[in-house]
Amino acid sequence: MRASFVALGLATLATPVVAQDKPVLTVLTYDSFTAEWGPGPAVEKAFEEGCGCDLQFVAAGDGAALLSRIQMEGAASEADVVLGLDTNLTAAASATGLFAPHGQTWENTLPVAFADPLFLPYDWGWFAFVHDKAKLPEPPKSFEELAASEVKIIIQDPRSSTPGLGLLMWVKAAHGDRAAEIWEGLADNIVTVTPGWSEAYGLFLEGEADMVLSYTTSPAYHLIAEEDDSKAAAPFAEGHYLQVEVAGKLAATDQPELADAFLAFMGSEAFQSVIPTTNWMYPAVTPAAGLPAGFETLIQPGTSLLLSSDEAAAVRDAALAEWQAALSR
CATH class of the missing domain: 3.40.190.10 (Periplasmic binding protein-like II)
Known part of the structure; x- marks a missing residue:
C-alpha cells in the first residue's frame, strides 16, 4: 500500500544521496485483492521484475466502492489504474469521462463475448x-x-x-x-x-x-x-x-506508459496463472497448464x-x- 508522504519525506531527509527514484504506478483496487493471501503480492513481484518501477496497490473497500471513490476524486485522483469494477458498473464508470482507451489487443477466453474500449477483463465467475x-x-x-x-x-x-x-x-x-x-x-x-x-x-x-x-x-x-x-x-x-471483473486506465494518469504496460501484463501467463488460487475466480485467459486440480469438482x-x-x-x-x-x- 502507499507509504505516507510524511514517511517518504523523512526518508529523503535522512538519505541526502539517493539513487534515481523509480516511477510509481498506483493501482486502486479492493481489499481482498491486496491481502497477503490475495493476488496482489504475486502480481506486484512479477510486474516489478520487468517494469523498473514501484507498483503500489491502494485498497478502497469492496468493488463498488471503487467507482464511488473515483467519482469523488475525479481527475485529481492519484490512481493510474482502477482494478475491480465489473460489467454492472462499467456503463456508469464510462459516463464519468475519467477513463482512457486501453488500446490492448490481447484476447480473453471468457465464456461470453467481451470487448470494451475502456475496460479489460482479468477474471470472471x-x-x-x-x-x-x-x-x-x-x-x-x-x-x-x-x-x-x-x-x-x-x-x-x-x-x-x-x-x-x-x-x-x-x-x-x-x-x-x-x-x-x-x-x-x-x-x-x-x-x-x-x-x-x-x-x-x-x-x-x-x-x-x-x-x-x-x-x-x-x-x-x-x-x-x-x-x-x-x-x-x-x-x-x-x-x-x-461476473466479469475489469480494470481500466484513468485518463489523468501521470504514468500512461506504465499503466499501458500493466494492462498488457494483465493478459500474461504471469498474471493470469495466479488468479485461480489467490482470487479464487476463473482467469480471463486460461493458463497454458489449465486450471488447478480441484476446479473440476465445482x-x-x-x-x-x-x-x-x-x-x-x-x-x-x-x-x-x-x-x-x-x-x-
Missing part, C-alpha cells in the same frame, strides 16, 4: 450461495425455495459491493417484474448485510448463517488450500449470474445470466429500490 454440506445437506435450489425456507443467509450491500450488486442483477435477470416479490420473500432469510465480501464470508465461516452470497469457485479455496471438502455452492434452477451452471453494461445501468436504481423496500419492512 458465477455468483452462488455457498453452504456447509454437513450443516445444510439439502440446500434450496432456487430463489423461491430459499424464500420459502428457514435458511439464514448473509449478503453484501449493493451500494458498496460488486457481489451485492450482482445479486440484485441476478434476481432481476432471473425474475424480471417479479423481482420485488422475490425480495419480499427473502427479507426474513437475511441475517445481516455487510459492506463487502470479506466481512460476509468471515461471518459465514464463524457460523453466523447457513449460506453466504459468494461464488461457485469459493469451495475450491477450502478444497485446495485447506484440504476441506465440506463447502459447496448450491445450484439454482434459474441459472447463475456471471458446479457448472446450466444457464449463465448476464445483463449488458447498459442494461445493468438501466435497471440498477429500480432494483436497488426494490431491495431497500423489502428489507425496510
